[in-house]
Amino acid sequence: MLKLHTLKIIKQEPVAPGYQRLTLARGIAAQAGQFVQVRASETFDPFLRRPISVHDAAEDRLVLLYRTVGRGTALLAAKKAGETLDLLGPLGSSFPLTDRAQAVVVAGGIGAAPLYYLLRTLKRAGKQVSFFYGARTEAELLLREEYRALATNYSEATDDGSAGSRALVTDLAAPAIASLDATVYACGPSPMLKEVARLADYYGRSCFVSLEAQLACGVGACLGCVVPVRGQEKYRRVCVDGPVFAAGEVFFC
């Protein structure tokens, strides 16, 4: 059943230029990897809700981490503590836990947003987590000390070498995927996911990726978000069948 919530904003913090963390006063029983559809304004302009991943969740809070890229996210960023936010969720699939004691988690850019809650979930389940965080520059490695605190091993890469290794995050993660008997999780740009999926397949690791697509309805009705998959079905909807998919299922273009 779809659940609509009106939640009070308790904090709206800039965490880097163009990036905000929004904390809401009540939890919505979300799992790591799920998302909410946010109404960015009180009017019907913009008409469509905007999908934002659950960055962190507990009984008494729901936290979103987002980048301002257009009108919807700019309106969201303009909201202040004390105001309310109307959202639908939790929606979509979540990252599954497996019987493996170790996990390799790979984040690219704002793809790190849902992985914070995954790291917390893995840590609570007693897993050893190797976390690889890639971004264009140091400024876009958001909340890095908070991510670092949750990981057993933490490594970072930037395109310009301003922090960590000057490398692709997939190059940094490859030796861990090769050598650890771990489940692999990833969220980030499509070429990064494609490479993580290739490495995991090559080394025989279970792998789960969170995909992004432009959503319209967000609840499975419009077929606006389909992605090609292997097998009989050919296409699946990111909003209800995903956003988290087994990597072997996805047909990366």
Ligand SMILES: Cc1cc2nc3c(=O)[nH]c(=O)nc-3n(C[C@H](O)[C@H](O)[C@H](O)COP(=O)(O)OP(=O)(O)OC[C@H]3O[C@@H](n4cnc5c(N)ncnc54)[C@H](O)[C@@H]3O)c2cc1C
């Ligand atoms: C399941 C899911 C979870 C997401 N979680 C997060 C999150 O945690 N944090 C976050 O910052 N963003 C997240 N996004 C992306 C976010 O939904 C978009 O950035 C947002 O909808 C843009 O709205 P806007 O009105 O600000 O921009 P618009 O005016 O709609 O678009 C501005 C620009 O961004 C591009 N754009 C819009 N939506 C997307 C998209 N989904 N993927 C790629 N490019 C897009 C447009 O093509 C355009 O170039 C998620 C998307 C999905 C599908």
Ligand code: FES
């Ligand atoms: S956005 Fe409508 S079916 Fe996914």
